[in-house]
Amino acid sequence: MDQVKVNLEDREIPRQWYNIQADLPTPMKPPLHPGTGKPIRPQDLAPVFPMNLIEQEVSTERWIDIPSEILEKYLLWRPTPLYRARNFEKLLDAPVRIYYKNEGVSPPGSHKPNTAVAQAYYNKVFGIERLSTETGAGQWGSALSMACQMFGLKCRVFMVRVSFEQKPYRRLMMSAWGAECLPSPSDRTAAGRKILAENPDSPGSLGIAISEAIEDVVGDEKARYSLGSVLNYVILHQSIIGLEAHKQMEKIGEYPDVVMGCAGGGSNFAGIAVPFVRDKIYGKEVRIVAAEPTSCPTLTKGPFAYDFGDTAMTTPLLPMYTLGHDFLPLPIHAGGLRYHGMAPIVSHLVKEGLVEARALDQIEAFSSGVQWARSEGFIPAPETNHVIAAVVQEAKRAKEEGKERVILFNWSGHGIIDLAAYDAFLSNRLTPYELPDEEIQRALKTLEGLPKP
Numbered sequence: 001m002d003q004v005k006v007n008l009e010d011r012e013i014p015r016q017w018y019n020i021q022a023d024l025p026t027p028m029k030p031p032l033h034p035g036t037g038k039p040i041r042p043q044d045l046a047p048v049f050p051m052n053l054i055e056q057e058v059s060t061e062r063w064i065d066i067p068s069e070i071l072e073k074y075l076l077w078r079p080t081p082l083y084r085a086r087n088f089e090k091l092l093d094a095p096v097r098i099y100y101k102n103e104g105v106s107p108p109g110s111h112k113p114n115t116a117v118a119q120a121y122y123n124k125v126f127g128i129e130r131l132s133t134e135t136g137a138g139q140w141g142s143a144l145s146m147a148c149q150m151f152g153l154k155c156r157v158f159m160v161r162v163s164f165e166q167k168p169y170r171r172l173m174m175s176a177w178g179a180e181c182l183p184s185p186s187d188r189t190a191a192g193r194k195i196l197a198e199n200p201d202s203p204g205s206l207g208i209a210i211s212e213a214i215e216d217v218v219g220d221e222k223a224r225y226s227l228g229s230v231l232n233y234v235i236l237h238q239s240i241i242g243l244e245a246h247k248q249m250e251k252i253g254e255y256p257d258v259v260m261g262c263a264g265g266g267s268n269f270a271g272i273a274v275p276f277v278r279d280k281i282y283g284k285e286v287r288i289v290a291a292e293p294t295s296c297p298t299l300t301k302g303p304f305a306y307d308f309g310d311t312a313m314t315t316p317l318l319p320m321y322t323l324g325h326d327f328l329p330l331p332i333h334a335g336g337l338r339y340h341g342m343a344p345i346v347s348h349l350v351k352e353g354l355v356e357a358r359a360l361d362q363i364e365a366f367s368s369g370v371q372w373a374r375s376e377g378f379i380p381a382p383e384t385n386h387v388i389a390a391v392v393q394e395a396k397r398a399k400e401e402g403k404e405r406v407i408l409f410n411w412s413g414h415g416i417i418d419l420a421a422y423d424a425f426l427s428n429r430l431t432p433y434e435l436p437d438e439e440i441q442r443a444l445k446t447l448e449g450l451p452k453p
């Protein structure tokens with residue numbers, strides 16, 4: 001019988017996270033204070049994040065111990081299985097062996113709790129009583145709701161309005177885990193009210209919801225903000241995916257030619273990729289590919305620039321690929337990929353040529369996702385469909401070149417709460433969409449006058 005799953009025992013779970021900053025051949029540019037234009041200092045971030053997480057954000061330690069309280073929660077679903085997608089391979093009929101890390105087995109159904117649990121724990125230890133956050137697709141909001149419940153914290157989630165309306169079940173999951181979920185833009189914050197005054201029908205965006213969540217905590221000593229992607233420490237926490245995958249591949253004597261993930265803010269992609277990027281830095285031959293949507297082509301069409309992480313320009317200026325902080329992506333069905341920026345770590349790796357980026361259309365993504373569901377069974381999240389489409393392209397190329405290829409990718413989440421998006425695709429209501437160059441040029445105007453990296 002052919003092996004399909006590679007499992008690790010509970011006792012084999014990684015005890016440390018891996019920090020790619022320790023191995024970067026050239027250091028990253030620092031985030032800047034928007035007022036002074038100088039590198040941000042840890043105390044500047046203190047009203048928004050707890051100091052123990054700020055320390056992780058700026059750390060260049062290679063390995064950081066995972067506290068036992070976090071490991072205990074991780075063990076509820078980790079180590080996650082590494083699967084070989086034999087049925088999908090047969091369907092593609094290409095000389096490829098496809099392995100995927102199934103992050104959909106977590107309680108909320110994605111990779112997001114890897115950092116949600118860690119963030120809730122560190123806030124709790126720091127004496128914080130309430131977290132506020134934004135969510136696009138609802139995956140992050142539901143993960144943080146669960147994590148807050150696990151550590152006895154209150155949780156408020158600003159959910160991008162279009163997803164709030166499209167995804168009632170994610171909202172209900174948040175309620176089941178005891179959180180409060182509001183549609184964003186909301187009338188609870190000055191940032192939300194300003195947007196509503198200009199456009200009462202605003203579909204919202206991650207940039208707007210981030211502004212609301214930050215405003216909601218500043219000035220409340222017992223509350224802090226939590227971000228589900230983009231930051232260095234989020235990628236640190238997500239490195240557990242790649243560390244496990246590295247061990248699992250080693251167990252069966254395999255090593256990938258290509259490592260892939262979909263990229264919204266960049267956290268699940270970087271999570272699986274960083275241990276392999278490290279190998280690449282030290283001479284191993286491996287390609288590492290980030291898959292993003294053509295409707296929000298941050299890495300493939302945006303410039304590398306200093307920009308705000310949110311629409312109301314309250315965050316530090318981050319060195320990243322960006323489409324401009326007031327970029328309003330169309331309400332495509334992969335809410336988690338609709339972010340104007342990209343994690344500074346991922347941006348740096350792309351800029352340094354260690355990572356390639358590819359943009360995929362949502363129709364191609366959903367066709368591949370449906371092929372996947374019909375062969376492998378598991379229904380992928382709309383975000384995950386983008387990397388599956390990139391895997392299909394990779395397999396086609398291998399076939400054309402007549403070269404064997406081992407592909408490893410991150411199956412970032414399941415889509416069984418995203419069936420409205422599948423309904424739109426299956427009843428031909430989804431249309432291909434490539435962001436027009438004029439829209440990119442318009443959105444980039446907001447970068448004028450900001451410092452250049």
Ligand SMILES: Cc1ncc(COP(=O)(O)O)c(C=O)c1O
Nearest residue numbers: 139229264265266267268336413
């Ligand atoms: C299933 C899934 N995959 C991917 C993403 C994209 O986020 P990131 O790039 O931070 O992994 C999201 C975000 O909501 C998601 O829910």
